[in-house]
Amino acid sequence: MRCRLEQRYHWRGRRDLDDNRFLLSTSMPTPGQAKLAWGTIAVLCIAGLLVTPFARIHLPGTEGLLPAYGAAVFLAEAITAGLLFSLYYVMPRTAVLILAAGYLVSALSIVPWMLSFPGVFQAFGLDSGPQGTAAIAALRRLLFPMAVVAYALLKNRPVGPVGLRGMRRRIATCVVAVLLWTLTVAFYVLGTAGWLPPFLSAGGTLTIVWMLVPAIALLLYAAGIALLVRGVRSVVDTWLIVVLVALTIETVLLAYVSAGLRLSLGWWAGRVYGLASASLVLMVLLSEAVLMQGRLARSMAAEQRARSDRLTAMEALSAMVAHEVNQPLASMVTNASAGLRWLDRPQPDLAEAGDAFRRIVADGHAAGEVVAGVRTMFRRGARDCEPLDLNAIVADALRRAADETRLAGIAVTTCLHAPLPRVLGNPAQIQRLVANLVSNAVDAMLAGPSDPRRLLVATSGQEDRVTLSVADTGIGIEPATGHAIFEPFVTTKLDGMGMGLMFCRVVAEAHGGRVTHAPNHPQGTIFTIALPAATVSRDASSDDRAGP
Template sequence: MGEMVARENLGLFDTPPGRLEIRLAVAIVIGLFAAVLIILPFANIPLPSSNAFPPSIDAVMFADELIIGALLYSQAAVFRSRALVVLASGYVFAALLLVPHALTFPGAFSPDGLLGAKISTAAWLAVFRRTVFPTAIIIYALLKRTDSTALVEAERLPVRVLPAVLGAMALAVLATILATSGHDLLPPIFVDATRGVWTSLVVLNLVVIALSATGLYLLYRQKRSVLDMWLMVALAAWLAQSLLNMPLYARFTLGFYCLFGMMLASNLIVMLALIADSNRLYARLALSTAARDRERDARLMSMDAVAAAIAHEVGQPLAAAKLSASAGLSWLDREQPDTARAAQSMRETIDAGNRTFEVIKSIRAMFSAESGSISEVDLNELVRETAALLDREMGVHRVSLQLSLDDDLPPILANRVQLQRVLINLLTNAIESLSTTRRRARTIAIKSERSGGRLQLEVSDSGGGIAPAKLASIFDPFFTTKSTGTGLGLSLSRTIIEELGGKISAAPGKLHGATFNIQLPIRSTVTAVRGSPIA
């Protein structure tokens, strides 16, 4: 079936955890539950009150959770994942609730708290935080399955981060209003500034435990990534905190202080782990990019070698052709033209031209880097596979893909690798054109259909397009419209398509951009590329 280009794992969302990471995560979870077991017998021992302690912890966690949210939003933009958007919004919502929680905490900034706080206002804001976080993970786990099964087939639009952030802010404002102005509509959690209602605390902690356990179960069932593993650690930390919080009946006890300490520690562990893994992945990506740059330099050197070989091998027959043509003109320019000798010179010119073509063919075969076998290729399958390879690039540049593929297309005879290179070249050019597009949707549309005895593939985009004066030269070697282009991509694409017995053409888009049309024969006898046998 030919060579397939392997997809790289480019983020925490799709990279499986390593053995060392799994061991570290398990050790952290064991440490958290061991700490809970040690603290539980002494949890209700009263300690001196420190009203500044909760707001101080809130401030650190506020920055921590916003950083996690920013990391997740950046991953969501690359992967175009609704699941990551929901998860990031959950972190942002939880972080924003820390501000009113600190302001309304009794004794922190005023005896009863600011914002019109009542006895249980700060407690209810903490409850909203503790229930929303596992709920966001549950939705994330459910949406992740949908995202993974609809990677290419569906028309997935780039995710919108700003509306998600605004939505999290709006929900945080509503939760604050409910906990303050709507305080009397909620069941009481505290009797006064320090003593809690034990039954309310138990019920609320049981709800958090149930939600956390559900999230753990859903994450455990699916194929886990680095992000999923650290989310499981975070949920385990919520479970441990709920177990510690359940027997507490008052603030400013040993268990109260340890609870805030565990919340801070678990959040910092997740944040540092995500940052460390992100840096590791980006370092690996940088090394991979450097390796590709070295490979490109090596290919450029190979091109220099090819050019030198062409100049050396082709120079002789071209010089002979020039000499024979000049001689023929000399025989014809005489007062009494010698047509016989002129004709002989023309024949020698033609022979020299034929030798030139043979030399070029031999050089091309000599520098061939692949076997290039011909086989039956499902064009639609190849389009989907190629689109999946470039999904990351489209996500980075917020490009949406629209597929309109005729499922009844018969297979064609082609070199799968070379045909995929043509598709990659067309899609890459379209993405580069769309990356500078402003004030309109960035869209690539691919359409396949049968037209008579041929298959027709149309690739169009909504980018800047091609100037009409340049359309006639777009497939010429070394002709490029890009400042950094080599001008070889479309020329080689035309060569590959024509060797398969097909045609490729370019035209302006209907409204914007450009449209490339490829026509390929259906199961016809095709000359094997570079002399390769038909598989």
Template sequence: MAAALIAALVATIPFARVTITGSEVILPAYAAAVFVLEVITAALLFSLYSVQRGPALLVLASGYLTAALMIPGWILTFPGLFSSLGIEADVQATATIAALRRITFALFIFSYALAPFGASAGRSPGVTATWTVICIFAAAAAVMWLIARQQMSLPTFMRDARNVTALWSIVPAAAMAIYVTSMAILIRRRRAALDIWVCLVVFSLVIELTLLSYISSGVRLSVGWWGGRVYGLAAAGTVLLVLLADTTAVYARLARSVAAEQRARQNRLTAMEALSASIAHEINQPLASIITNADAGLRWLTRAEPRIDKVDASLRAIVSEGHRANKIVLGIRTMFMKGAQERALVDLPKVITDVTRSAAEEANLAGVSISVLLDPQTPAVIGNSVQLRQVIRNLVENAIDAMKTISDRQRELSIETRRLADGEVEITVRDTGTGLEPGMEERVFEPFFSSKPGGMGMGLMFCRAVVEAHGGRLWTSANVPRGAIFHVSLPAAEMNSRD
């Protein structure tokens, strides 16, 4: 895109000083287009600031709004444009407004490059944005009023309605110096994708200034002057197009995420209904028998002559039905843990690869990048592949959930394997999410304890039970500077064979 801008600049150079007579009639349309583009861009940036709370976004939004509010004064004071309506202004008024607009926007871009991009603590972003807008409107109105009242004291930027004086050369030189410095800072820091697009805006504005003030010698309504205006229009719309594209992409991801969540919730409800119906159906008979035998035993005991033999028979029947109910529960549990008793050699890298592949869509929807670092020397372990896969899957899903609300840093999930010196295999699942509060490292493995809204508090308890049943350990630690690490240690197959 930068190459296309340069090519258009080169094509304009031979005709830059040719005046286009009568072209001033389209200036109001140009001014209206720039005004609308910059106001909408400012509104979107203020909205983005209210969500992300980044000072850099507030500064950039303020710059666009300030530049937009100077457009009406610039176009209304343009020499001869609205004289038929009785609007007459000194020839220096338009140039002074243009100079202020150039320098202030360049300073806002420079401030954006230096301002922190991450969220900042303090008052409500809505209140901050509102007061910022009020102050900008007040400042713009005060500047326009001052220029209108002090027209005879304004700097002499123009010789006549179309030609500039030597004093004007200071304005583009200063603006370009600020732009180049800002671009260098943005390219060096590259905090977000928006920085790249702001660099493109700055590049377009540098070309605009080159055409307006140097190649066309500052002559108004020339080919070079109008070419610069086209670059200015492109610069005004670039960030807007990027913000609209990002907004559309965010809404699309949100819609897919909501649909996926609804499907997952429906699947969980269906599974719970099936489990409930199965338990109710199977347990109903032994429970009914237990109640019947208990009632019978009470009746035999309350008779005038208690029948101890009958009471004994009733109690034995209750014990028998209790064992039967226990076997039914174990059977249902086994049914929902297919192959629970089957142990074989398990290829951990393959299991991890399968899990990350199946979790890729959910991670993409959540904006999480997954990296896998598998030690090629990772030995196999003896265990149940279904259970171990479920353990890793649970840890990966928990890590993704922990990063869904993160907005001030990259959402990164890394899974690593390594062989320990004592013959064990360690799997680490590392995230950059919210992390754990001090003292929570052991509580997260307790039944019915969950640190996330709507959690059942059974997942990590299940994971630890499975890992310990395989002769291993499961624990957690802090990920510096933010996030959590879950460690799974399992005995290697060679170690099991020696035992």
């Protein structure tokens, strides 16, 4: 069974590898996301310039803040690594696995760096001197941009099929290797610093060895930015550029602007930039996950609504089919009566009777062809009509659409007239009519600007008529298509079927009413349905039954 599962996953993986509409590692950033990223870069650069004149102001006694700083960086980068491993599990790209490993290395390296920082945990015997701290900082500063450069080089590489066990094995191997590497480095750095290169001289000044580290790091940052900028950029690529810019500013502040002076204003400003760089991708992953959940919820609601629309289409088409079948049935009755009259004569006219019977056969075949085309589309027959409370139906439709309107940020307002005369109708059809108008209004507003999004549903009644209006602030209806909006296959949606409003018209007319539309001001559309009150409908039905 496991082998069959692996085979199914291989096939599904090949089918979905090019689907870039949903995953952050492959989906294109929206214009709003791109503007936010460039705006963040601008803010980071301006803040760095503002700090520069005061960078060498010493802030003694601030060592106690380092544990909090280290814990925040560790949590941000560790969670980011976990989310990237999850992204790799969904889309097995080697580039994403390398990027996740880079974040995990950076997160775990902050622990020995913080433990070895001079004066912070000296009481616990963990002070390995400034050489150990500088060594860990150098490794951390160089390894992460290397992972980003590797990600940028491999992100467009074709991916072959990978099984579930293979992905789990790769993730586990990556995590174990990073843990072993971090423990090894921490053991040697915290245990002895004699083998380390001289990053600091005896007087505490920076050596040429340390000055090479920020220079190489800046070259790696520049290479990563250049590789990410070229070609097609995903959401992750866009925000990795912002991360590298933040790290560039951090390195400049720490190594050059503050002249390596620890616990200075410029040094702490660089640490803030480091924390920002550690948190940016995490915030993007979390925010996009929440937005994706909302889009998924709306997609599921739309799918359920589409299914209900298909069922409503069956009922509407059954009414149309009944109209088409009535004509051959009436002709069959007429021809049967004529045939009987020809046979009842004292001298039966068999030729005329035969012609009448042949016409009956032809009409029967015509009716059978109409029914055969749609007989499999119906789940159940028509329901009896009964007096209905339109206000209750409106409230039920809005309750069912509450989750969708809330996710879309739509303010719903009702103005329901009470007491409202009842309407005589089919409960399921009237319910779908109201739900269809509400869902159309929601779709129209989702296709338009995000503000304002207001939905107004109102009812009013007179002795002989009940009116329902649904007003939205969506994209509206163009005058060129307004006259045909209730016709089949006419729609304002890019992926619409053009059947919903036709169903509304069919149901309204089947109940003796009508549906109209008008523009809403300043934007949107108002749909109005007028239905006869129950007393009027009942009187009309009685007149029909009393006819000849």
